[in-house]
Amino acid sequence: MPRYAQLVMGPAGSGKSTYCSTMVQHCEEVLNRSVQVVNLDPAAEHFDYSVMADIRELIEVDDVMEDDTLRFGPNGGLVFCMEYFANNFDWLEGCLGHVEDDYILFDCPGQIELYTHLPVMKQLVEQLQQWEFRVCGVFLVDSQFMVESFKFISGVMAALSAMVSLEIPQVNIMTKMDLLSKKAKKEIEKYLDPNMYSLIEDTSSALKSKKFKKLTEAICGLIDDYSMVHFLPFDRSDEECVNIVLQHIDFAIQYGEDLEFKEPKESDADNAPNFDEYFQDKVDEQDT
Numbered sequence: 602m603p604r605y606a607q608l609v610m611g612p613a614g615s616g617k618s619t620y621c622s623t624m625v626q627h628c629e630e631v632l633n634r635s636v637q638v639v640n641l642d643p644a645a646e647h648f649d650y651s652v653m654a655d656i657r658e659l660i661e662v663d664d665v666m667e668d669d670t671l672r673f674g675p676n677g678g679l680v681f682c683m684e685y686f687a688n689n690f691d692w693l694e695g696c697l698g699h700v701e702d703d704y705i706l707f708d709c710p711g712q713i714e715l716y717t718h719l720p721v722m723k724q725l726v727e728q729l730q731q732w733e734f735r736v737c738g739v740f741l742v743d744s745q746f747m748v749e750s751f752k753f754i755s756g757v758m759a760a761l762s763a764m765v766s767l768e769i770p771q772v773n774i775m776t777k778m779d780l781l782s783k784k785a786k787k788e789i790e791k792y793l794d795p796n797m798y799s800l801i802e803d804t805s806s807a808l809k810s811k812k813f814k815k816l817t818e819a820i821c822g823l824i825d826d827y828s829m830v831h832f833l834p835f836d837r838s839d840e841e842c843v844n845i846v847l848q849h850i851d852f853a854i855q856y857g858e859d860l861e862f863k864e865p866k867e868s869d870a871d872n873a874p875n876f877d878e879y880f881q882d883k884v885d886e887q888d889t
Contacts, residue, residue: 640652
């Protein structure tokens, strides 16, 4: 029987550890589902959940940086740690064991180059697939960063780079929705399922360079024509919102096809609408 994995990715500060903590709590308390977490950030200082495996038991960034023969800085030290990890997947295999029906969240580092042009995360995905894991990428971006058109395009390109590099199903999420102001929540609604050509019109007045304008139009056209990048809102304080995100991920990895379902706790999230209806309801509540 298959096992299931979420590869939780995103820039530093996008809320990956908070996402893992929230998802574990939701699965255990609401869905009566067992979920484990593996920390893959060798520079992590603390997190609000227990882990079944911690890469810091294998190698730590501080130890690498203090090694006089290596002389790495923080970023180089982290890349070295991840490459060392990729050469020691047997350690991870021993930590994961061989229990069927595992559902594991991998809390990954925030260095974007790990997902765009270094082979480490791709090697991890291939190894997990060999161990019969169905893997879904979960790419997080901070919603507070995405309320401007140019920053949104940058975030979309980062998500698209990870998607193309890893070649796995991917769900893109805007985190920290609970921290947005009422005005920002209304503004960000158009970025959840964006019309990229309308964004071109929004940014055209700010583009003074013709070459930069043509480049922006080409990027927006690529994103819009293939419709590959969409975002789900994630509000950790809203159980219904968390459940909608989990439903999308479960669908992507076909979770539950071979399982005997446990009786979940009663929750309004069982009747959750799609995320567009959810978000519109939140906006309507604020207007009243």
